[in-house]
Amino acid sequence: MHTLKIEHLDVSINDKKILKDFNLTINSGEIHAIMGPNGIGKSTLTKVIMGSSDYKVEKGKITYDNKDILSLKTDERARMGLFLAMQSPSEIEGVSNADFLKTAVSSKEDNFKLLPFIKELEANYNNLNMDKQMIHRSLNVGYSGGEKKKNEIIQLKMLKPSFIMLDEIDSGLDVDSLKLVGEQIMDYYKKNDSAILLITHYQRLLDYIKPDYVHIISEGTVIKSGDSTLVQLIEEKGYDYFKDGTNE
Ligand code: ADP
Ligand code: MG
Numbered sequence: 001m002h003t004l005k006i007e008h009l010d011v012s013i014n015d016k017k018i019l020k021d022f023n024l025t026i027n028s029g030e031i032h033a034i035m036g037p038n039g040i041g042k043s044t045l046t047k048v049i050m051g052s053s054d055y056k057v058e059k060g061k062i063t064y065d066n067k068d069i070l071s072l073k074t075d076e077r078a079r080m081g082l083f084l085a086m087q088s089p090s091e092i093e094g095v096s097n098a099d100f101l102k103t104a105v106s107s108k109e110d111n112f113k114l115l116p117f118i119k120e121l122e123a124n125y126n127n128l129n130m131d132k133q134m135i136h137r138s139l140n141v142g143y144s145g146g147e148k149k150k151n152e153i154i155q156l157k158m159l160k161p162s163f164i165m166l167d168e169i170d171s172g173l174d175v176d177s178l179k180l181v182g183e184q185i186m187d188y189y190k191k192n193d194s195a196i197l198l199i200t201h202y203q204r205l206l207d208y209i210k211p212d213y214v215h216i217i218s219e220g221t222v223i224k225s226g227d228s229t230l231v232q233l234i235e236e237k238g239y240d241y242f243k244d245g246t247n248e
Contacts, residue, residue: 002028002065002081002162002195004049009060011041011048011220018044020220022060028162031189031196033211033231036058037239039094040217042199043087046165050084051077059178064163079108083161085152087168087199092139097151100139101158108159117158124157128180145172157188166198182208206231216242 004026018041025031034042048055049062051074061138062069067075092100101121106112125132128150140148151174156164166185170178186209189196198209206228214230215222216239224230224242233244 001193003063004163004195005061005063006049007061007063008050009062010058011044012056012058013044014053015060018055019048019222022217022221024215024222026163026192026195027196028195030213031198031209031211032213032215033206033228034197034199034215035201035219035231035234036217036238041220042217043167043201046084046086046167046199048111049077049165050074050082059242075107078104078159078161079164082165083156083159083163084165085156085167085169087147087171089140089152091141091143093141095139096136097139097154098135101155104155105158118161121154121158124154127157127184128153129177130154142170146174147179149173150177150181153184157184162192162194164194164196166196166200166209168199168201170200170202175204178204179208185209203231203235218243 006022006024009019009022022045024032034045036042044055049059051069051072058068063079064082067080069080099122102117105117121135122132125135130147130150140151143151149169152169158246169181173181182205185196188194196209198205198211200206211228214226214228214232216224216230218239
């Protein structure tokens with residue numbers, strides 16, 4: 001059982017406050033969805049959890065299994081089990097998917113063996129309907145939007161995190177790929193002691209990855225939490241409806 005806990009977090013970028021008194025606790029065995037209008041700080045939240053140096057944590061705390069993670073580097077957080085499937089994954093020319101993942105996985109596993117690693121990697125490419133020749137291409141270079149998103153899921157399956165963040169994983173995916181990605185994520189989630197924090201604007205992803213909790217954020221903080229029925233209400237009423245905090 002793992003717990004990520006965010007307490008009274010204030011975050012800024014270039015002196016612009018993005019998150020203000022943000023609080024959230026996520027345990028393994030739970031799926032949380034964060035919803036809110038564009039530019040409100042959803043991606044910022046995931047990147048701060050992962051330790052991006054672009055953002056300044058002004059105050060507050062983030063712990064994973066009661067250990068303060070704010071003082072840790074990104075790779076140390078990743079080794080603790082934190083993982084982010086990014087909204088816009090980077091392209092890295094000259095570093096192949098195979099080399100990238102081999103370096104990451106072997107630094108995490110004491111008993112790393114090349115052959116089983118390659119077999120598992122190929123199986124994951126197959127499971128996502130990706131050509132396994134792509135394993136040897138430069139990381140995300142020339143990939144379509146959807147292929148980049150699938151590549152994030154391959155990284156997830158290989159790195160075996162316990163805290164999974166999915167930032168608009170559905171954007172760029174066609175309907176069949178979305179189903180495949182949703183099923184692969186749920187399969188992993190059910191078989192492992194893990195938690196999911198997902199960000200999406202669309203109901204369709206939530207048909208596959210059903211959230212136990214939905215949080216609406218506005219002006220840098222959670223203004224409303226509820227169960228998955230909240231998604232329908234957002235669809236009907238829009239985000240402004242929740243802004244004054246009095247509406248159910
Ligand atoms: P979203 O909720 O759409 O994911 P983001 O977390 O990406 O929003 O962004 C929150 C706000 O922070 C936006 O106004 C965005 O323009 C701003 N922001 C994010 N990254 C930077 C950056 N590197 N420099 C300046 N502003 C940024
Ligand atoms: Mg975003």
